[in-house]
Every structure is written in C-alpha cells, then in structure tokens.
Amino acid sequence: MPAVLNIQNLRKAYSDGFEALKNIDLQIEEGEIFALLGPNGAGKTTLISTVCGITTPSSGSISVSGHDIAADFRAARRLIGLVPQEIALEPFEKVINTVRFSRGLFGKPRKDAVIEDILKRLSLWDKRDNQVRELSGGMKRRVLIAKALAHEPRLLFLDEPTAGVDVELRKDMWDIVADLKRDGVTIILTTHYIEEAEAIADRVGVIAKGEILLVEEKDRLMQQMGKKELEVQLSGSLDSIPGALAHHNLQLGADGASLIYVYDTNQERTGITKLLNDVAAAGLTLRDVVTRQSSLEDIFVTLVREDAA
Amino acid sequence: MNWTAIRAIYMFEMARFFRTLAQSFVSPVLSTSLYFVVFGGAIGSRIDEIDGVSYGAFIVPGLIMLTVMTQSISNASFGIYFPKFIGTIYELLSAPVNFLEIVIGYVGAAATKALFIGVIILITSFFFVDMSIAHPLAMILFLVLTCVSFALFGFILGIWAGNFEQLQLVPLLIVTPLVFLGGSFYSISMLPPIWQSISMFNPVVYLISGFRWSFYGLADVPIVASLLAIAFFLGICLAVVWWIFKTGWRIRQ
Numbered sequence: 001m002p003a004v005l006n007i008q009n010l011r012k013a014y015s016d017g018f019e020a021l022k023n024i025d026l027q028i029e030e031g032e033i034f035a036l037l038g039p040n041g042a043g044k045t046t047l048i049s050t051v052c053g054i055t056t057p058s059s060g061s062i063s064v065s066g067h068d069i070a071a072d073f074r075a076a077r078r079l080i081g082l083v084p085q086e087i088a089l090e091p092f093e094k095v096i097n098t099v100r101f102s103r104g105l106f107g108k109p110r111k112d113a114v115i116e117d118i119l120k121r122l123s124l125w126d127k128r129d130n131q132v133r134e135l136s137g138g139m140k141r142r143v144l145i146a147k148a149l150a151h152e153p154r155l156l157f158l159d160e161p162t163a164g165v166d167v168e169l170r171k172d173m174w175d176i177v178a179d180l181k182r183d184g185v186t187i188i189l190t191t192h193y194i195e196e197a198e199a200i201a202d203r204v205g206v207i208a209k210g211e212i213l214l215v216e217e218k219d220r221l222m223q224q225m226g227k228k229e230l231e232v233q234l235s236g237s238l239d240s241i242p243g244a245l246a247h248h249n250l251q252l253g254a255d256g257a258s259l260i261y262v263y264d265t266n267q268e269r270t271g272i273t274k275l276l277n278d279v280a281a282a283g284l285t286l287r288d289v290v291t292r293q294s295s296l297e298d299i300f301v302t303l304v305r306e307d308a309a
Numbered sequence: 310m311n312w313t314a315i316r317a318i319y320m321f322e323m324a325r326f327f328r329t330l331a332q333s334f335v336s337p338v339l340s341t342s343l344y345f346v347v348f349g350g351a352i353g354s355r356i357d358e359i360d361g362v363s364y365g366a367f368i369v370p371g372l373i374m375l376t377v378m379t380q381s382i383s384n385a386s387f388g389i390y391f392p393k394f395i396g397t398i399y400e401l402l403s404a405p406v407n408f409l410e411i412v413i414g415y416v417g418a419a420a421t422k423a424l425f426i427g428v429i430i431l432i433t434s435f436f437f438v439d440m441s442i443a444h445p446l447a448m449i450l451f452l453v454l455t456c457v458s459f460a461l462f463g464f465i466l467g468i469w470a471g472n473f474e475q476l477q478l479v480p481l482l483i484v485t486p487l488v489f490l491g492g493s494f495y496s497i498s499m500l501p502p503i504w505q506s507i508s509m510f511n512p513v514v515y516l517i518s519g520f521r522w523s524f525y526g527l528a529d530v531p532i533v534a535s536l537l538a539i540a541f542f543l544g545i546c547l548a549v550v551w552w553i554f555k556t557g558w559r560i561r562q
C-alpha cells in the first residue's frame with residue numbers, strides 16, 4: 001500500500017527555542033486508522049499542526065499522497081481534514097452555514113447533498129438551523145467533524161476527539177471513525193486513552209517528548225498484551241531450575257525463591273496444570289501463585305519512563 | 310487563485326454583517342442625523358456658507374469619509390482578529406488558500422460593508438440638505454479607494470493586535486484625531502496659517518479634500534495631490550500585507 005502521509009526527518013522548534021518535535025519519521029498507509037498515543041505535551045498537536053500547515057516545520061519534509069505540503073500546498077491540503085483538539089467555532093453562525101463555509105474554503109463547489117449526508121451521519125441534521133452557540137459541547141465537537149469532512153478529505157486528523165467526552169459520544173465517535181474507514185478515508189487520531197487505541201486503531205504509534213518511540217500493528221501489540229506471566233512462589237529458595245522442570249522454559253525469580261512462567265492466554269493449552277503438577281512432583285512446596293498481564297499500558301508506561309530517564 | 314475560497318470567506322463575513330443589519334445601519338444613520346442637527350442646524354446657522362456651499366452640504370463629504378474610514382478599519386480589524394481570538398483561524402491556515410486570497414476575502418467584505426454604510430449616509434444626507442454631486446465617477450472612485458485602503462489598514466491592525474485593547478488603541482489614538490482634524494467640519498483655509506501648514510502632514514486632509522471636490526468642485530489641496538495621497542496610502546498597506554505574506558508574521562508559529 002502506498003504511503004498517504006510521508007514524514008521525514010521532521011524537526012520543529014518553536015520561536016522560544018523549545019524543540020517540540022525531534023527528527024520524526026512516520027509513514028501512514030492509505031486507508032488505515034493510526035492512533036498516535038502519548039502523554040500531554042508529547043508533541044501530538046504540534047505534529048498534526050505542522051502537517052496541516054498551521055505551524056511551519058523547522059526542517060524535514062512532509063508529503064501527502066506525494067504532494068509536498070510546502071511546494072504543492074494546495075493539492076496537499078485539499079486532501080486533508082482537521083478536527084482540532086480545542087473547540088473553536090463561530091458562535092453566531094448557523095450550523096449548516098459554517099459547514100458550507102468549510103467546503104467553500106477548501107475550494108469545492110457548493111453541493112447540498114454532500115452537506116446533508118454529513119450532517120445526518122453526525123446526527124446534526126435536526127440542528128442545522130441552530131446557531132452554534134446553542135449547542136452542547138458534544139454537539140459542537142460533531143460540528144467540528146462535519147466541517148472537517150465538508151470537502152470530502154482523504155486523510156482525516158482527529159486531535160483527541162474523545163477528550164472530555166461522555167461515554168456515549170465516545171462510542172458514537174468510534175462508529176463514525178469506522179464508517180469513514182469503510183469509505184476509504186485514512187484516519188490519524190491522537191489520544192492518551194489506551195483503550196481508544198485498542199478499540200479502533202490498525203496501528204499504534206507512541207510519542208513522548210517529541211520523539212516517536214514505537215510504531216506497531218495493534219494486533220501484534222495485542223499479542224504481546226495477551227502474554228501472561230505466572231509466578232510460582234516457593235517456600236525455600238533454589239540455586240538453579242531443577243532438571244525435571246527444564247522443559248517448561250522457566251526463569252528463576254529474585255533470590256531463587258520463585259519460578260516464572262510466561263504463557264499465551266490466546267493459546268488453547270496454557271500448560272499451567274502440567275507445570276504445577278511437575279512442580280509438586282519435583283518436591284517443591286508452593287507458597288503462593290501470582291499472575292500478571294502485560295498490557296499496552298505497561299508497554300506505554302515503560303517506554304515513556306525509559307525515555308524520560 | 311482559489312476563487313471559491315475567496316467567495317466563501319467573503320460571503321461568511323457578509324453574513325455576519327447581515328445578521329446585525331439593523332444595528333449596522335441604524336447606528337450610522339442615527340449618528341449622521343445627530344451631526345446634521347448639531348453641526349448643520351445649530352452651528353451651521355451661524356456659518357451659513359463656505360465658498361458658496363451651505364454649511365450643511367459642506368460637511369456631508371467629511372461625514373461620509375469619517376464614517377467610512379472608521380467602519381473600514383473596525384470591520385476589517387475585527388474580522389481577522391476575531392478568528393485569531395476564538396481560534397477558528399486554524400481553518401484558514403489549514404485550507405488550500407494563500408494569504409492573498411484571505412486578504413481579498415476579508416478586506417473585500419470589510420470594504421463592502423463600509424461602502425454600504427457610506428451610501429446610506431449619502432442617502433440620509435439628501436433628506437437634510439440641498440446638495441448635488443459634480444463628479445459622480447470621481448466620487449465613487451474616492452469612496453471605493455478609501456474603503457479598500459482603510460480596510461487593508463484595518464486588516465493589518467487585526468493581524469498585529471494581540472488583545473482587544475491594542476485593537477482599539479490605534480483607531481482611538483491615531484485615526485480618530487487625524488480624521489477629526491482632517492477638515493471634515495471646516496475648510497483648512499479657515500485655520501490660522503501655522504495650523505494650515507501642520508494640516509498638510511495629515512493624510513486624511515487630502516482624502517477629504519478630494520472627496521469634497523467630487524461633490525462641489527471645491528478643494529483644500531489640488532485634486533492630483535489627493536489622488537497621490539490615497540494611492541500612496543494604498544501602496545504602503547499593500548506593501549505591508551505583502552511582507553506579512555512573505556514572513557508569516559503573527560500568523561504561523
């Protein structure tokens with residue numbers, strides 16, 4: 001699949017000298033949902049703003065479907081839709097007019113059928129003649145999405161679409177994203193909710209302090225997540241793993257007082273029963289048994305902490 | 310040129326104007342009427358004529374200029390400052406438009422609104438005084454050039470302003486005094502010689518003089534000087550806009 005977004009060696013320093021992005025390399029494939037995961041201040045908004053032309057890169061190159069965002073900015077930007085993190089809307093204009101405005105601004109001729117379809121999909125059709133300021137926060141966020149979709153973009157950025165949004169709207173938002181993906185729209189969303197990335201992303205990137213630490217297929221991450229650790233705590237302590245247990249692929253815990261067994265919960269047979277039987281047969285006495293799951297959150301926290309160190 | 314985008318910006322800005330139509334028209338009509346009552350009626354009854362034109366008629370071009378200049382500046386400066394303030398500027402910056410197209414949309418709309426109001430005042434004036442327009446084409450040219458150049462100036466102001474105080478400071482401290490001292494309500498020749506010389510440094514004098522010439526064929530300064538003054542002012546504003554375009558000053562971080 002060709003890259004719809006290609007970012008190379010991107011660096012962004014703000015005018016106060018702060019380096020918000022350090023040497024970012026990122027390729028986004030056509031049609032995928034990519035979740036950019038990172039704590040506050042990681043540089044997610046800066047990255048999106050730079051691609052969309054709101055801030056200027058200090059160095060590096062960015063292209064959208066082969067169009068350089070500087071040299072060929074019109075072609076590049078026509079393909080992009082942006083839903084910003086903060087709600088920013090003209091308060092006194094009618095919903096339908098601000099959405100029409102967005103379409104015109106992106107150079108597309110007026111087409112009421114498209115606007116109607118978008119408003120209906122976002123459950124805004126009944127509110128089309130309301131002034132924006134009369135809407136609730138969640139509805140305003142929908143208007144932002146409608147505006148971003150008005151010119152039928154191929155690449156949609158959603159900057160923390162579900163931050164501060166209630167559970168119901170979050171589910172709705174995920175449905176909308178799934179819908180857009182079905183239409184072949186590539187979606188890049190930022191979030192600091194791991195469950196959000198798990199729920200809807202095809203690939204996940206982790207960013208912290210202006211650097212991308214990891215980009216991985218979500219399924220592969222889930223597999224890692226599916227791994228569980230079983231710690232068999234013993235009454236005594238061992239110098240080495242008894243020969244009778246060698247084939248279980250165990251590790252010796254701290255002080256030799258425990259045995260650690262890693263298994264895959266997705267597997268039909270975890271091998272736990274056999275292991276515990278063998279442990280008993282080897283004459284070892286169990287003190288306790290503990291299981292631990294490594295989650296995306298663990299991976300994330302570890303990565304970010306390592307980066308901070 | 311992305312004309313669809315220019316049109317979208319222009320119409321969106323005009324919609325703001327039409328939403329508050331009554332307010333947009335009532336206020337200038339009311340203030341003009343008050344000027345006629347105070348200056349034309351009370352003071353004018355003691356001045357009777359300036360160079361053969363009744364005082365009431367004499368102040369009409371100045372009144373129109375006064376309103377058109379301040380309206381152009383406030384419309385354009387507010388028009389671009391507001392999106393910066395509420396954050397909707399993100400959309401302009403991420404759209405496939407260049408700065409020139411943004412300028413045409415915003416300045417065009419601001420100038421149109423000011424022009425509307427100028428015409429309304431002109432029509433109102435006919436109810437109060439007996440007057441005629443000697444050079445209608447020149448009148449329209451002056452009016453349009455003034456609207457456009459002052460809207461450009463207002464646009465620059467709106468880009469520059471970092472808060473509402475700054476947005477109002479320049480019109481209040483610089484533009485209003487220049488406009489009031491620009492010969493709206495008197496002929497420069499009525500001033501003491503020293504003030505006549507000082508007035509020659511006030512660019513607004515040239516604009517009002519030229520505009521008044523288009524009504525009555527009377528001018529404080531040669532009409533060519535008036536044309537040069539407005540062209541010069543327009544040129545400076547265009548140059549500044551061009552520089553902002555090139556550098557992204559106060560727009561893109």
Ligand SMILES: Nc1ncnc2c1ncn2[C@@H]1O[C@H](COP(=O)(O)OP(=O)(O)O)[C@@H](O)[C@H]1O
Binds near residue numbers: 018562
């Ligand atoms: N205009 C700016 N000037 C200076 N620093 C900025 C500016 N905008 C953002 N930053 C800094 O850049 C870093 C990344 O910010 P941001 O991209 O908003 O992070 P995120 O969206 O991941 O929370 C933060 O440390 C923030 O303080």
Ligand SMILES: [Mg+2]
Binds near residue numbers: 046085159160
């Ligand atoms: Mg952010």
